[in-house]
Amino acid sequence: MPLLEVRDLARRFGGVSAVDGIDLDFDEGELVSVIGPNGAGKTTLFNLISGHDRPDAGSIRFAGREIAGLRAERIAALGIARTFQHGRVFANLSVRDNVLIGAHTRLVPVRRAALPLIGPAIELLLALLPTRGVADQQRALDREVAALLALFGERLVPRLDEPAFSLSYANRRRLEIARALMLDPRLLLLDEPTAGMNESETAEMLRLIRQLKQSGRSILLIEHKLELVMQLSDRVVVMADGAKIAEGPPDKVRNDPAVIEAYLGHRAVGETAPPVAVESRA
């Protein structure tokens, strides 16, 4: 059974179909990239999977369970974490607190307090008077934060107690990934993790994503830098105008005329243009 199974997914804004009948299968441990020109509907697809938007039609099954139209917080609790295209860190929270938010669904006071009405009261009580279990978990989480941030070398560790608004753009993107990993997700959605990064930062991000893949993470990636996509992906899905126009291993997709046309706009060039043209466009 695939980890994620998307069928006939559609979302319209006014008269425009941002996502138009997408099918997608995704197995545990895979790394699949979604590419396509701007406005192809990639981020909308992510928003639908993560529950930040509701589909007009179609189904999304995650680990055998229908999640289309569920609220974002429910979907996160089921094990899908995401980052955002333009970077959304909690500006006034420290780096440590930002990452700890990722562990929210795992917290003892939150898990103990699922009951309606009385639940929030229990959560408040456990916040004000932490039991031994709560305190132990907090210490364990602090160690986990340290281990996670070590993935990024010396980028974030020295800034543990700095507010996120003081971080550089690239560091905010890294922080976002650390926060998503803290959820220990079964599926990680990365929306353009290297946007705005220079070459060496991109190479660093490539190494990190490869490391995550090797440790068994299932990753769905939106990325414009095709070189990175070609190196990392097990499979590539190409979207244009809300529809899937190609899917397959990187090498095959790279030479697909439909893909080249979608990127360059007309077939005549696409057929004769060398594959490099795709990359230079990106």
Add this chain to the structure above:
Amino acid sequence: MTSWIDYTVNGLIIGNIYLLLAVGLALIFGVSHLINFAHGSIYTVGAYIGWSCIHYLHTPLPVTIAIVLAGCALLGMAIERVGLRPLAGSARIAPLLATIGISFVLDQLVQLIFSPDPRALPNPLPDWRLHVGSGTIGALDLLIAAIGLGSAALLFVFLRFTKLGWAVRATAQDRDAARQMGVDTDAVNRTVFAIAAALGGLSGLLVGMYYNHIDPAMSFQATLKGVVAQVIGGMGNVPGAVFGSLLLGLIESYGVGLFGSSYRNLFAFVLLLVILVLRPNGLFASSRQTPPEPLTGTFIAPSRPFRVPRAMIVGVTVACLALPLLPNIAYLLQTMTNVWLYAILALSLTLVAGTVGQISLGHAGLLAIGAYASALLALDLGIPVGLAIVAAGLITALLGTALILPAFRLRGHYVSIATLGIGEIVGLVILNWESLTRGPIGVGGIPPLELGDIALDSPARSYWVALVVLIGLALLQMRLLRSHLGRTFRAIRDDDIAARAHGIGLDRYKRLAFAIGGFAAGISGAITAHLYSYINYETFTSQISILALTMVILGGMGNVLGAIVGAAALIGLPELFRATAEYRMLIYGVTLLLLIRFRPQGFFGTV
């Protein structure tokens, strides 16, 4: 039958007066996404300019109208210059708070110049009435209708067919694009404020003539009515504002006809809430449409909180606890008791507005609930005072959260409008629910503070009660901020979408925050009730809500210590200088303006 026609005519006339306010608010919101809370003050100023013309210069009506239009247009441009333009690029709620500050300043200036007493504004029109069926229509009715609908028509022509009108519409659609195409957006703003203010001032003059009565306190209600009419039609929608105003006028008028005049405002605010909950984009927008602007970003300036040394906090706390031991300071103790009670309110608001980012403009409503709950529990059920105060806190937590619940799906400005409406509704329900609250008479003879058999009503003991409760709540809140809940609350404030992506259910935590805040505010109101021994529906006015927000901003949003220092500064200092009430409000307004402009992170910084 008579009454039905008269109520309809009356509703339409009032509707036309609201129209003059609402189209101005809609224009301003359209180009700058700002709810101009100074609009009612312009209306008051317009009424007083008109009164001065008629009283001192004996000008004929057309000249009076021209002077009012010109004077208020100038005032509008000044407000744009002071309240809006310097704040371009700051958090979106900043200009809104600035207009609140400006309205404080304008209202108090009017009050200082003309005295708080109401004045008569005679209607110079001939006294004839036209009989329609069994009702009548007077000359002034016709004039107001003509001016209201005429202005709407003129505005339509202006927006549709003049070059400047096009620039206004272009700016409303996309300010940056308009600027790139060479539109002078500052000039557009200025024009819009001038037109909006001129119409608002005219509205004040007409309403003064209609009721033959003006007073400086009339501005707040005018702002609210304009905002309600605008929300009905959809924020920034000028034709919608016209429709919303007439509808509001009619509904109020029929409501008064059916239930009596004390229900007038209740109808307006319940309508506001219903619209906000069911159709937050107004009657004319489709309900699934997302708001035109995301309206995210509260008034949170990035800042590093300033850490006060622990020894200093402990030292000052001990000094405050020891204060009553000094001789002959009953007056100081009373002032400081008041400071501590306000500080508890500020603690509550700094949690809701600062930590969770839900800028509440109706916090005085929570005080009122707590005060009435405790007073009535003690008086009618004979519950001991100490127990009644705690019960009042719990009741306020439950009731306050239940009231705000429908507003949780709203964001940004809409939360502020909704809380403002809820605050007003609390006062109006207290006024009208006579069997429970004794209505307009108020509740007297509330038993003084006591715990068991120990009387706590001496100045020193009252002071200690307030201070000890404050210290206890402040310690709890600090602990809360350090726990996972503090982190969760602040994450919701900084970015609610990212918070949801990590499994944080917004409603649950907003409810929790309002419940905790409601408890603190309820306790503060309850203690106040037992200290005053008499309360009525006007004891806790919306001015207190704004004052509490000023304290919170002054101290630093979400900052516990800041809230206490903010309360001490705003209540204690004016008392120390023996400022009279009018000057005090003036000081608050100016403080709010200066803070937002120069130190949005407050004394101690955002936590």
